[in-house]
Amino acid sequence: MRYLVTGGLGFIGSNFLHRLVPSRPGDSFVNVDCCSYAANPKSVESLEGCANYRFVRADLAEAAEVREVVGAVEPDVVVHFAAESHVDRSIRGPESFLKSNVVGTFNLLEAVRERWGARRDGVRFHHVSTDEVFGSLGAEGAFNEETPYDPSSPYSATKAASDHLVRAWHRTFGIPVTISNCSNNYGPRQHPEKLMPLMIMNAAAGKPLPVYGQGANVRDWLHVEDHCAAIELIVDKGTPGQTYNVGGHGERTNMQVVDAICEAVAKETGRSLASVRDQIRFVQDRPGHDFRYAIDPRRIERELQWSPRWSFEDGLRDTVRWYLANDAWCASAVNEEYHAWTQTHYGTSQTEGQTS
Numbered sequence: 179m180r181y182l183v184t185g186g187l188g189f190i191g192s193n194f195l196h197r198l199v200p201s202r203p204g205d206s207f208v209n210v211d212c213c214s215y216a217a218n219p220k221s222v223e224s225l226e227g228c229a230n231y232r233f234v235r236a237d238l239a240e241a242a243e244v245r246e247v248v249g250a251v252e253p254d255v256v257v258h259f260a261a262e263s264h265v266d267r268s269i270r271g272p273e274s275f276l277k278s279n280v281v282g283t284f285n286l287l288e289a290v291r292e293r294w295g296a297r298r299d300g301v302r303f304h305h306v307s308t309d310e311v312f313g314s315l316g317a318e319g320a321f322n323e324e325t326p327y328d329p330s331s332p333y334s335a336t337k338a339a340s341d342h343l344v345r346a347w348h349r350t351f352g353i354p355v356t357i358s359n360c361s362n363n364y365g366p367r368q369h370p371e372k373l374m375p376l377m378i379m380n381a382a383a384g385k386p387l388p389v390y391g392q393g394a395n396v397r398d399w400l401h402v403e404d405h406c407a408a409i410e411l412i413v414d415k416g417t418p419g420q421t422y423n424v425g426g427h428g429e430r431t432n433m434q435v436v437d438a439i440c441e442a443v444a445k446e447t448g449r450s451l452a453s454v455r456d457q458i459r460f461v462q463d464r465p466g467h468d469f470r471y472a473i474d475p476r477r478i479e480r481e482l483q484w485s486p487r488w489s490f491e492d493g494l495r496d497t498v499r500w501y502l503a504n505d506a507w508c509a510s511a512v513n514e515e516y517h518a519w520t521q522t523h524y525g526t527s528q529t530e531g532q533t534s
């Protein structure tokens with residue numbers, strides 16, 4: 179099989195490639211990424227020697243580039259991770275989100291439709307999406323696959339739009355698609371603008387740990403390896419046209435997450451818990467901040483026998499250890515662009531990270 183994986187220099191895409199490339203030597207993998215600020219070539223460094231892996235730089239927002247790469251690769255399977263993914267950046271500058279997430283998905287669907295023609299067997303387009311398309315929950319309930327879309331941020335609105343395009347290309351043109359809507363991921367190789375890596379890196383460096391509002395917002399946390407395992411299963415065995423919600427029953431308030439990170443960092447570095455906790459700072463909340471997300475994953479559990487392998491506690495400890503052990507990766511992620519962004523967004527070059 180020939181896989182075309184978009185956004186494979188990002189967090190989840192690179193972890194997906196680390197899972198599949200070594201375990202499927204008979205298949206080939208082409209990683210297509212535009213090398214945005216969120217891309218980190220170091221995340222795939224160890225795959226570069228693999229005979230069944232190669233990287234192609236292309237911008238999905240440019241139709242001609244997409245047509246060229248899809249024509250050259252002739253993929254059997256497309257796994258579409260590429261997106262602008264940070265809610266705060268989408269509030270400050272939504273245009274790139276429309277280009278990458280909406281136009282990019284449209285260009286990819288069109289290029290695939292042209293290439294696959296009437297072919298329906300042995301081909302699959304998998305679209306990776308988020309639970310944020312469903313909007314915000316109160317204290318009770320969970321999103322299932324029938325929950326109506328109600329996105330709050332420019333990011334989630336563009337992801338919702340891309341989900342609709344993918345479904346329409348199935349219903350109208352018969353492209354065999356699957357979609358997954360997943361909760362918040364954590365784990366190795368995540369850009370430090372996001373909550374977990376930044377809290378870990380700042381905690382270890384003795385820098386402030388900025389928490390939005392009172393840290394009461396609730397997210398359902400899933401280890402990235404569990405998400406990648408779910409995507410692998412859906413691509414292999416999922417029903418064309420079907421959507422799968424993926425979540426780990428791992429609901430935590432942001433404050434619980436930050437507390438758990440403080441504990442893990444204190445334990446791993448031999449510092450006192452009180453001194454790490456002293457670094458916590460409450461900062462002004464994000465506009466339109468969704469209160470709570472929770473996923474009902476019963477469809478994927480029942481139909482594909484998927485269940486998460488990582489408990490939150492074990493996953494968090496493993497994640498903290500990964501960031502503490504990978505200084506070179508962390509240094510490459512905290513680059514000039516990142517400092518410029520934190521300066522513009524927070525009025526300080528101090529690094530701050532939030533849930534998505």
Ligand SMILES: NC(=O)c1ccc[n+]([C@@H]2O[C@H](COP(=O)([O-])OP(=O)(O)OC[C@H]3O[C@@H](n4cnc5c(N)ncnc54)[C@H](O)[C@@H]3O)[C@@H](O)[C@H]2O)c1
Binds near residue numbers: 189
């Ligand atoms: N991180 C999460 O918690 C989470 C949860 C659920 C779903 N998702 C979805 O999973 C996907 C991957 O998320 P992530 O956290 O790895 O994001 P990320 O920001 O870490 O990586 C995204 C990658 O896409 C690339 N990209 C962006 N625009 C592109 C374009 N126009 N052309 C080519 N490449 C482009 C970037 O360069 C980057 O390497 C996204 O679609 C996101 O919406 C993420």
